[in-house]
Every structure is written in structure tokens, then in C-alpha cells.
Amino acid sequence: MFIFASGTLVPFMCVVLLSYHTMSSILSGNLESSVRSNLKQAELSLERTISNLNHVSQQLALQGSIGKKVDSLLSTDKQFERAVLTEEINTELNLVSFTNPTIGLMMYYSKVKGTYMFNSTTVKEDYEINGLPLLAEYFRISYFGPHISNERYNDEYVISALRKVDLPGDPDDMYVYVESGFKMTPSIFENKLEDASYYLILDNDKRIAFSDVPADFAMNHYFNDTGSNNGSGLQSGYYWFESTSNQGWSVVSLIPKDEYNKEKNRWVIQMIYLFLLFLAVSLLIAWFLWKMVYVPLQQFNHQIKSITLRNTVLAEVPRIKIPEFDFLLKQLQNMKNQISELIQEVEVKEKGRADLEVEKLLYQINPHFLMNTLDTVHWLAVMNGQKEIDKLVVSLNKLLYYNLGKRGQVSTIREEVDSIRQYLTLQQVRYDFAFDVRIHVADDVLELAIPRFILQPILENSLYHGLHDEGYIQVEVEKAGGQIIISVYDNGAGISEEDIGKLLHQKQVEQQRAGMGIGMSYVKRMIENQYGSLASLEIHSQLGKGTTVYLKLPSMEVLPND
Incomplete structure (x- = not known):
């Protein structure tokens, strides 16, 4: 009882420990991969948003066409010219809004006076710019992290940019303020892993510019990432993963420890x-x-x-x-x-x-009766001058005489090759088609002994499966390494693996098609009976390219079973 229980439980415990380690690695790897993929998407989305803000603000700055017109407006006292410039500025602002659907509020803002002008939409009465969460600041541009829009009737999160303009015609400090809708990055706030994933956005100094969980990670506090491993770690009961942009700001994903380990604990x-x-x-x-x-x-x-x-x-x-x-x-x-x-x-x-x-x-048919009858037909054809019939009957008579011989079923390669030539003659007369069959036999193998009637089934298979109008069959017989190598190649349509199995293993009745009706399985069984494991029959084929049959026999003067 102890041995049986141990033999059952010990493998089970080994499987449990191995599967736990494997499952833990897979779950952790999949979860981290998923989180980092989402973080990368969020980072790219924020980068595109910031790039778009930079592009739009540049059009409104002095270097852009709108900025130059604003400078001209502030520099002139002519009412008509001011009216024309105002109309042109508003038109171009509308064009910028139309070509940048994510851009919301745009306006020129004076820090000194706390006033604004040329606003693209209505501004809230209690708008706030100086107190916005700073995300990054470079090249005289300040980018603010997610915050509620200053646009009236809009309480969604936006990313904004404040850019110094330096208009020569305006002695006060003038800035361009642009907001971009945050709809391009909903995954940061909506697609949370089982509603248990939270996010932080850090500025260049690792200060928290936005927090999903202000109770644990308050805004404007610094995020402590010491002891991190490849931008991840455990802090305040959360597993965190960080992705840092090229500009220096970061997006951090927070997953509660209990949620992270929930699948493992279950x-x-x-x-x-x-x-x-x-x-x-x-x-x-x-x-x-x-x-x-x-x-x-x-x-x-x-x-x-x-x-x-x-x-x-x-x-x-x-x-x-x-x-x-x-x-x-x-x-x-x-x-x-x-x-x-x-x-x-x-x-x-x-x-x-x-x-x-x-x-x-x-010996399915009576050889004596057939051969005597064919001799009669042969002489009748000679007497009546029927040369084609005479040729056909002579070839058939020789083929039958060879194939139906009863003495030991032993032949030579020379006799076997002569037999298939007679067979080809019969097939050419029968189908009125000149077969392109190329036969090459080495001189040193002509008198070697082989079983009777093993080449015709292979050649017959190539004729029916591989020959077409422009096809050909190539028969080669040579001696190599103490073996007789017989190869029959055709460039036909090829044979599938399933059909190859049928050719080698189906019964003889299923393979009868023409001539003696003896198929490839006969050849396979014959060489197994004569040589055992010393011989082999292989069929290599590629659909659309052709088929090659390899017959490998030991080189012997006399067959083993003679």
C-alpha cells in the first residue's frame, strides 16, 4: 500500500511542482508582456499627441503663418487692416481645428495680464493654466499631463502645451495654449486588466503628473523606482511596470498584488x-x-x-x-x-x-493454350501480310513466354530488360502512341541474376501515373557498393503519399489495370521472399514534378532461394 501510494503521489507532486513553476513563469511572462504592450501603446499615443501639440503650436507661434498675422495685428492701428487680419486669423484657426480633429481649445494667452484672445472655442470662466500638472518642458514649450479641459462644456481629460511666442509687436509675454483631446489613448483609463489595473504618468523628474490611485500615489509626489528590475518592481502593495519615452516622461502601470497573484493562488x-x-x-x-x-x-x-x-x-x-x-x-x-x-x-x-x-x-492463365494460339495468329498474319499484327503477336508471345516461365522464377537483367522492351512495343501498338522511354543498363550487370518479372510492374506504374504528351520515362540499371540499383524515373504529375501506400500494400485484384495486372505489391513481396531484408523498394515522388522508383537488390550470380 505504501509503495503504490508513493508511486502514485510522488509523480503527482513532481508534476505539480513543475507545472506550478511553468505556470508561474507563463502567467508572469504573459501578464508582463501584455502590460508592457499596453504601456508601449500608451507611450506611443502620448508621443503622437505631444508631437501634434508641438506642430499646432508652431503654426500659432511667430514662425508660423498665424503667428505672423497675429504679430501684424498687434503692430497696426488701422481698423480695416485689423478687421481683415482678425478674419484671416480666425479662418486659419478653423482650418487648423478641421485638419486636426483631436485638437480642442487653442488661444493666445498673456501670463502678465491673465487674458486670452483668438480662442478657438469658449473658455471656462475659472480656467487655470499656471497650476496645471507639468509633464515635460523643453525648447521653450511646457507640456502638461492629463487634466480637465479649460474648454467650457468639456470635462474630459486633455493634454495641453504652452509655448512662448515672443511677438515683436507685443511688449507683454504672449504664449500659445493648445489642448489635445485624450480620446486617442482610452486604454490608459478604460481598458484595465479585470478592472484592477491603474496608471501613473511621470514627468522627466519622476514626479507624478497623473495618478489613477491618488490615495497610494499622490500627484506632485516623486515616484520611487529604486531596486527596480527592467523597469518593474513591487511598491505599496502594487506590482508596477514602467515605460519611459524618448523625451524622458514615463507611463507606469500598477496592478494590485492580490490581483496579480489571484490565478496562482486559485x-x-x-x-x-x-x-x-x-x-x-x-x-x-x-x-x-x-x-x-x-x-x-x-x-x-x-x-x-x-x-x-x-x-x-x-x-x-x-x-x-x-x-x-x-x-x-x-x-x-x-x-x-x-x-x-x-x-x-x-x-x-x-x-x-x-x-x-x-x-x-x-499462373492465372494457361500458358500453353495462349502461346499455341498466338503462334497460330502469328502465321496467319504472315500469310496475309499483316505486319503490324505480326509484330504485335510476336512481342506478346515473347512477353508471355518470358513472364509465364515456370522454372525457378529466375532470370537475368538482360532477359528482364528484353522483356520490358517487348512490353513497350505492345503498349505502343495498343495506344498508337510513341512512348519516350530511355533505358540505360551498365554492361557489368547484364548477366546478374534477378527474380523474374519485377521490372514490368514498375514500368507499368510509371506509364499509367507519370506519362503525358511531353513526358518521358528513364530506366537506369547499375551496380554500386555490391548492390544492383534499378531506378525508374518519370516527369509526370507525381503521386501522393496515400497513393504510394496503396501501390505498395493493396491486394493484387485492386491493382489490375493492364497486361498481367500484377502491381507494385507483387514486386515488394517477391523481393522480400527472395532476399528478405537485403533488398528494398522505395518510391519518392513530388506532386507536379515526377516520381522515382528505386529497387535495390544484392548483387548475386544465383538467387538465395534457387
């Missing part, structure tokens, strides 16, 4: 319950095995040892009150004897069946 609780269930089931099964199997097996083992030592049939079998074991004890000795006899019988039958199948394939 998994641990489930594993504890599962462990208790495994323990109870293992102990119960172990007890049943001991009670119902182990005790009877001791008796059964004792009887097996006695049989091995005596090597005789049991005269009397003791009863152990379990029918299954009683039956096994009675049948054990008989089973051993029967198995030995069956093995010998199966070997003999399998050898005879292989020979019988080959014999059956080769």
Missing part, C-alpha cells in the same frame, strides 16, 4: 484539493489490490515456480477460491505447449502462403 487551492483526492483514491485502490490481487498472486507465483522447476504438467491444481486464478493455473502448461506448436506451424504456413501467392499471380 491554482494552488485546486491542487491541494486534487492532492487530497488522489491520496484518498490511491489508498483505497492500494487496499483493494492487496486484498484481492496480491494475496492470490503469491499462490499463483508459487505454482509457476514449481512448473518451471519440474517442467511437467501439474497433476493436481490447488484451489485458491478465485475462479480466474484457478483457470489460469489449469491452462498454464497447456498454453505453453500450444504456443510452441503454433509458432512452428505459423512459420511453415506463412512460407507456403508467400510461395502460393506468387505462384497464383504468375
